[in-house]
Amino acid sequence: MSIYLVKKNEKFYYLTTSDNDDVYKVCYYNITLFVFLETILKKALRYCIPFISMTMALFCQFSCSNAPETKLVYTETDTIKQSVREREQTITWTQELEGEVLSERITKDSMKLGPDVVYGRDIYKISKSTQKPVYPSIEGFGSLDTSNLKISVKEKIEKFCEELSSKEYSGISAYFSSKYLFNYVFFIKDFEEGWKKNFSEELPEEHLYFNKWIYGQPFNGVDIIQIPVRFYADCGTIDMTVFLNSGGNNEFYQITIDRWKKV
Secondary structure (H helix, E strand, O other), X not given: OOOEEEEOOOOOXXXXXXXXXXXXXXXXXXXXXXXXXXXXXXXXXXXXXXXXXXXXXXXXXXXXXXXXXOOOOOOOOOOHHHHHHHHHHHOOOOOOOOHHHHHOOOOHHHOOOOOOOOOOHHHHHOOOXXXXXXXXXXXXXXXXXXXXXXHHHHHHHHHHHHHHHOOOHHHHHHHEOHHHHHHHHHHHHHHHHHHHHHHOXXXXXXXXXXXXXXXXXXXXXXXXXXXXXXXXXXXXXXXXXXXXXXXXXXXXXXXXXXXXXXX
């Protein structure tokens, strides 16, 4: 009895005792083909696997050698917030200027604008409600800002300057308080003697003593107001300071002559 290896399906073979030649031939040819293909596949894999491995290794080495070198350092504190805090500590900040302007809320309703006017930065610069006025000043005399001077006091100072410029300046005694009338006498004496001493001439008789006058920024105290006045004459200028009562009828306490300047 003969035993034959017969293919049962695509994957398995089995032994048979059949004496059929056809079965033997079929089994023989199938086994031969299977053995041949298996031999070819083993040889192919034996030579291809090292070649594929070497190719992949060379490719990886070439790719890594061309990649830029980077160094990544990561810690738990590497956050954007932490980086900003560290940067703020290294920056030298300047002192804030006009902080109230930056925090002030500006609206179009605070200004009188036409319907076609766009409220912008240029309009804000000329706004009276947001910009303080700028007053001129004279070197050696001071600021000419009289915005905090009462109208009644300003009118009284104006009349006093007119009286002092006239030939008969004896009327200025009425501006002094009765308690300080002696200061009027001292002032007239200093005025007459100082004119001749500093201007080298007598008081004029044919025209007014002064052509014009200005008064500067006053000092408003609790009981007293101090106002600087400059008188302009043909021969020079005279700087005076008027001290008057801050209440009542604003009577004068004293008038001092601070400076003579000949031209």
